[in-house]
Amino acid sequence: MSLPAPLASSGDTETDSLEIEFHLDRKRPVADQVYEALKAAIVSVRLLPGTSISENRMCRHFGVSRTPVRSAIVRLADEGLIDVYPQQGSFVAPIRLADVYDRHFIRKHLELAVLAEVAKRWTAAKSAEARAIVATQVAAIEVGDPALFHERDEALHAAFAVFAEREGIWPTIQMAKARMSRLHRLFGPPERLPVVVEEHLSVLDALDAGDAALAHQRLEYHLDKIFETFDPMPEAYRPYLAD
Amino acid sequence: MSLPAPLASSGDTETDSLEIEFHLDRKRPVADQVYEALKAAIVSVRLLPGTSISENRMCRHFGVSRTPVRSAIVRLADEGLIDVYPQQGSFVAPIRLADVYDRHFIRKHLELAVLAEVAKRWTAAKSAEARAIVATQVAAIEVGDPALFHERDEALHAAFAVFAEREGIWPTIQMAKARMSRLHRLFGPPERLPVVVEEHLSVLDALDAGDAALAHQRLEYHLDKIFETFDPMPEAYRPYLAD
């Protein structure tokens, strides 16, 4: 039988040099810390799709027992970020294109609905707060820190959820965003980042002008445009994809 | 300190008569079976909000060890259906009204977006399939089986996701629906069920007529109407609610 992972059995001879920064805090639940560390590593693609997640190796790496590691893996498997094959192994899930399309659908319609609520409550203060976040995105581009850029991008979208007084739906949007986040960080051309900033600003401009319909149109264009970046999917990316 | 559960320490003297039907199948992962059984019991409110979920009692009840039970509880805690208080206990989560509002927002906009896609692909065959499901809902009302009614209601909404060729977003809608499902099954007046059927049919009629805008309007009315059923929240329901 063929395993989905292209790397197979290496890793024993190598040193366990997993690039997961981690410092154990005995005062907090260990399982939560392992979960957060693993999730951050997967979403930021420091752990590439297909990477083997052996429970025992994680135990050695984190210096804890299998129980909290398993707990973390179960949670990540529920989120679709890890595939567990009993008696075979656990692997960072490939990026499934069908899944990405579905998540884009969810994210797009939720963010547009949030935007409609935001438009009703738009104020100069909110505009200033949003533009301040965009400014930090610009700064992230200038220092060449794409990870920081994406972090600030999340902050901007989260702020909109707060503006709409729908803070509770942010986790759902974020989970939908996580899948595409891996695509962006893997393949997203860096030269598009300034364009993203401009599109963000164009939405804010429409809101400042009190034109909700225009803001809607511009956000929809922005979201679809980002998505189409990967329309001609280069063959080199195949190892990380599925479906 | 005050625990959220109103029942406290009883349960030892009583027999463990948890109303969770369960038959262990040793060929399937035990953890999955426990998860499914617990989730079904919670969503169908056979396990009321606030009920204590002691891991040890679950072990005795299911006849398994703590490990798979813990795995199931972790997953349900992630979904917000169980609250875990370390060193104190785990309890079926109360119905948080703020959460219900957010989930309704998510469900409404996603279902409306799905409807728009369905309208583009509407055929006589799909209409017949949908109406067949509605017919089973009518049958469920006639035999007085609200659990079956809700099961068929889920089937109808799932069918729409399939019609829209967006099967992948159904889990997200379903998770949003789960919260309100508990409200409906607890407090939903049975006399409203026939009205629900009529509203479902009115949407199908609009689709048959090829009027997507009318279908949109009627579905939005239907979803909001269901939600407003609980607008004057009787004080008797307070023990099961929070926020």
Added chain:
DNA sequence: CTCTGTACCCTTGTATACTAGGGTCCTATC
């Protein structure tokens, strides 16, 4: 009678041991 301290039992969190099944590689046989 009131208050405080302590012992016990409950809880979840963590660690470890054992089970069952799949992959691989080596060996023996044809």
Added chain:
DNA sequence: GATAGGACCCTAGTATACAAGGGTACAGAG
């Protein structure tokens, strides 16, 4: 030499043992 079979090691799934902290009830002191 090619192929089949078996031993070994890996995996995740499950069971059990231990640790740490909170709740409660009871007993003793003031």
